[in-house]
Amino acid sequence: MNKKIATPSTTLEIMNKHGISAKKSLGQNFIIEPHIIERIAAAADCDKQDLVLEIGPGLGSLTQALGEAAGQVVSVEIDRTLIDPLRETFAEQDNIEIIHADALTADIPGLLAPWQQSGRFRPGFMAVANLPYYITTPIIMRFLEQDHGWRRMVFMVQKEMADRMQAAPGTRDYGALSLAVQYRASARIAFIVPPSVFIPRPKVASAVIVLERLEQPPAAVRDEQQLFAVIRAGFGQRRKTLLNSLASGLALPKEQITAALAAAGIEANRRAETLTIGEFARLADALTNTGSAGTTPGEDNAK
Numbered sequence: 001m002n003k004k005i006a007t008p009s010t011t012l013e014i015m016n017k018h019g020i021s022a023k024k025s026l027g028q029n030f031i032i033e034p035h036i037i038e039r040i041a042a043a044a045d046c047d048k049q050d051l052v053l054e055i056g057p058g059l060g061s062l063t064q065a066l067g068e069a070a071g072q073v074v075s076v077e078i079d080r081t082l083i084d085p086l087r088e089t090f091a092e093q094d095n096i097e098i099i100h101a102d103a104l105t106a107d108i109p110g111l112l113a114p115w116q117q118s119g120r121f122r123p124g125f126m127a128v129a130n131l132p133y134y135i136t137t138p139i140i141m142r143f144l145e146q147d148h149g150w151r152r153m154v155f156m157v158q159k160e161m162a163d164r165m166q167a168a169p170g171t172r173d174y175g176a177l178s179l180a181v182q183y184r185a186s187a188r189i190a191f192i193v194p195p196s197v198f199i200p201r202p203k204v205a206s207a208v209i210v211l212e213r214l215e216q217p218p219a220a221v222r223d224e225q226q227l228f229a230v231i232r233a234g235f236g237q238r239r240k241t242l243l244n245s246l247a248s249g250l251a252l253p254k255e256q257i258t259a260a261l262a263a264a265g266i267e268a269n270r271r272a273e274t275l276t277i278g279e280f281a282r283l284a285d286a287l288t289n290t291g292s293a294g295t296t297p298g299e300d301n302a303k
């Protein structure tokens with residue numbers, strides 16, 4: 001398609017042509033302002049040597065801009081009814097691949113492997129999306145914890161979520177998401193987006209956040225999965241003291257938690273929201289020494 005998708009008229013034209021209505025259950029809010037699309041693409045700052053993973057292409061508004069800027073775009077969409085319309089829209093663009101999958105469970109390295117192995121692109125990839133709000137935290141946590149080899153992530157999220165990603169210890173917004181983001185990336189809000197640029201309009205403002213991968217995490221830790229397990233457990237019951245939240249979240253005896261807290265130099269009556277990433281790293285290492293922290297049950301304990 002040559003004309004811009006992100007306008008009210010083209011968006012409605014595509015929706016009417018294919019009998020599409022926005023599904024609230026899948027977080028479908030389509031961008032109808034070309035200017036916003038341009039700014040997201042500018043924040044992604046990609047070129048023809050870049051491989052871009054897009055999550056949730058919707059009607060293809062952002063996909064279109066990414067296809068123009070990047071070498072290859074791989075777009076993962078969960079809604080079966082959008083797949084044929086997307087493939088029709090981009091039938092002429094051979095650097096846009098539409099994949100029907102759930103970004104929460106899809107094998108991301110496997111999906112990207114054909115392009116990553118081609119040698120045509122820079123190592124690593126960029127993840128860009130206007131994220132469905134209902135799964136923002138689990139998607140971002142998945143990318144941070146499993147580390148699929150991304151270099152930069154540029155996501156439109158609820159403004160409140162962007163604030164959490166940048167939050168400092170001791171503040172209301174500080175939680176598992178803040179720590180996971182700050183362990184892997186530097187985070188900055190590129191710009192704020194009002195509800196008026198979407199069909200249908202969400203209730204709250206959004207923000208575009210840029211997560212630039214750090215060369216080195218800010219704290220050294222022996223076992224990263226242990227670190228994430230401890231962070232999740234700590235914030236699983238954020239009102240409790242660390243001793244109690246870790247004992248129940250990690251299903252470990254209190255004596256073992258007490259010993260690890262002492263070894264890490266952290267008072268047992270502190271709460272997770274007061275710990276820095278360095279303190280969490282010390283605690284994770286101390287728990288490794290005193291036994292295993294294991295993994296916490298549940299997907300989304302963030303905040």
Ligand code: SAM
Pocket residue numbers: 026027028029030031055056057058059060061062063076077078079101102103104129130131132133135
């Ligand atoms: N990128 C389009 C835009 O900016 O106009 C649509 C964004 S809309 C906020 C979110 C999109 O993510 C929808 O197309 C929705 O169907 C899709 N989506 C929701 N859950 C998903 C999941 N688990 N995996 C992949 N796509 C998903």
